[in-house]
Amino acid sequence: MSQIQQRKDDHLRICLEEEVGTEVSTGLGGFRLEYDALPEIDLEEVDLSVEILGRRLQAPLLIGSMTGGSPWAGEINHRIARVAERLGLGMGLGSQRAMLKDPTLADTFAVRKTAPELPLLLGNIGAVQLGLGVGLPELQQIVQSTEADALFFHLNPLQEAIQPEGDTQFRGLWRKMHEAIQAIGVPCVAKEVGSGISERTAEKLARLPLAGIEASGVGGTSWARVEAYRAPAQSTSAVLGQRLRAFGTPTAESILHCRKHFPTRLVIGSGGIRTGMDIAVALALGADVVALAQPVLQAATQSEDALESFLRELIHELKVLCFCTGASDIAALRKVRLLPIGRHHA
Numbered sequence: 208m209s210q211i212q213q214r215k216d217d218h219l220r221i222c223l224e225e226e227v228g229t230e231v232s233t234g235l236g237g238f239r240l241e242y243d244a245l246p247e248i249d250l251e252e253v254d255l256s257v258e259i260l261g262r263r264l265q266a267p268l269l270i271g272s273m274t275g276g277s278p279w280a281g282e283i284n285h286r287i288a289r290v291a292e293r294l295g296l297g298m299g300l301g302s303q304r305a306m307l308k309d310p311t312l313a314d315t316f317a318v319r320k321t322a323p324e325l326p327l328l329l330g331n332i333g334a335v336q337l338g339l340g341v342g343l344p345e346l347q348q349i350v351q352s353t354e355a356d357a358l359f360f361h362l363n364p365l366q367e368a369i370q371p372e373g374d375t376q377f378r379g380l381w382r383k384m385h386e387a388i389q390a391i392g393v394p395c396v397a398k399e400v401g402s403g404i405s406e407r408t409a410e411k412l413a414r415l416p417l418a419g420i421e422a423s424g425v426g427g428t429s430w431a432r433v434e435a436y437r438a439p440a441q442s443t444s445a446v447l448g449q450r451l452r453a454f455g456t457p458t459a460e461s462i463l464h465c466r467k468h469f470p471t472r473l474v475i476g477s478g479g480i481r482t483g484m485d486i487a488v489a490l491a492l493g494a495d496v497v498a499l500a501q502p503v504l505q506a507a508t509q510s511e512d513a514l515e516s517f518l519r520e521l522i523h524e525l526k527v528l529c530f531c532t533g534a535s536d537i538a539a540l541r542k543v544r545l546l547p548i549g550r551h552h553a
């Protein structure tokens with residue numbers, strides 16, 4: 208097995224077996240949706256569907272970018288895609304760098320072969336790879352071979368700095384992203400991987416011709432921490448990955464920065480989204496749609512049915528929250544008032 212395949216499997220195993228969260232919360236729990244005891248709508252009439260990047264989803268939910276690049280990762284990707292197709296949800300692929308290095312791994316990302324009706328699929332590549340051998344032909348290859356509708360560029364300087372073999376040449380990246388986004392011909396979305404988008408970053412990204420941005424804030428999976436587990440015990444990477452595991456912008460704050468600087472573009476709320484209430488608060492803070500990664504992996508490794516039940520329950524929770532806030536659709540939910548958590552909460 209190549210180094211890159213091994214790394215993909217290490218990431219999956221660590222995210223399933225270790226504590227990869229942080230002591231810092233998303234901040235979403237600091238808000239309370241305004242409850243309405245006289246909603247004057249029927250639960251059954253609540254419509255959760257949204258249009259994202261020109262595609263209709265049955266609920267404002269994406270499966271976060273995670274994996275691909277090894278046989279195990281491929282199995283998980285295809286399983287997730289079938290469930291997302293059945294529920295009418297969008298899906299992000301994990302970094303496709305592995306298939307550029309080894310084309311035999313392309314099938315581990317080609318989920319539309321098993322889920323042709325998947326309503327929205329986003330490809331994924333690290334932005335830093337633009338300086339390291341990934342040019343327009345490679346970008347076109349990762350989009351075309353998977354029939355992706357759009358492409359994520361992930362930004363992960365903290366993870367790369369902790370990873371012993373990480374790529375840390377970020378100088379000049381804004382300009383390279385600008386050229387790539389203009390040339391590629393599909394909508395591009397920038398994302399973090401769990402350290403969030405600060406005001407400073409949002410400002411810079413807003414000057415790129417991006418279709419949208421994903422918050423991926425602190426409060427969920429910490430990639431500094433994941434890399435700490437992968438590194439040899441007591442090594443600098445292991446120590447710093449643990450020490451810096453909560454560095455970054457918490458999810459609630461990250462969503463606010465993204466919305467402020469991308470007022471009319473797509474904003475995906477992510478990083479520690481775990482419940483229907485997290486989804487509802489993220490939307491009311493300004494996200495158009497949310498993404499969940501680690502909990503989806505957890506359920507998907509149990510079985511396809513387990514993943515489907517997990518997602519159906521989450522979607523139903525969101526529907527109940529719409530009903531109890533008087534929101535007959537997602538546009539209305541996004542306008543529900545958020546109140547600061549009062550003294551009655553522990």
Ligand SMILES: Cc1cc2nc3c(=O)[nH]c(=O)nc-3n(C[C@H](O)[C@H](O)[C@H](O)COP(=O)(O)O)c2cc1C
Nearest residue numbers: 271272273301302361400423427428478479500501
């Ligand atoms: C197993 C796993 C692999 C991931 N791989 C990628 C990746 O290849 N590219 C990427 O942009 N983000 C990747 N992520 C980050 C997620 O897309 C997401 O931003 C982050 O995990 C925070 O969401 P969560 O708290 O719901 O897990 C990965 C996450 C997990 C759990």
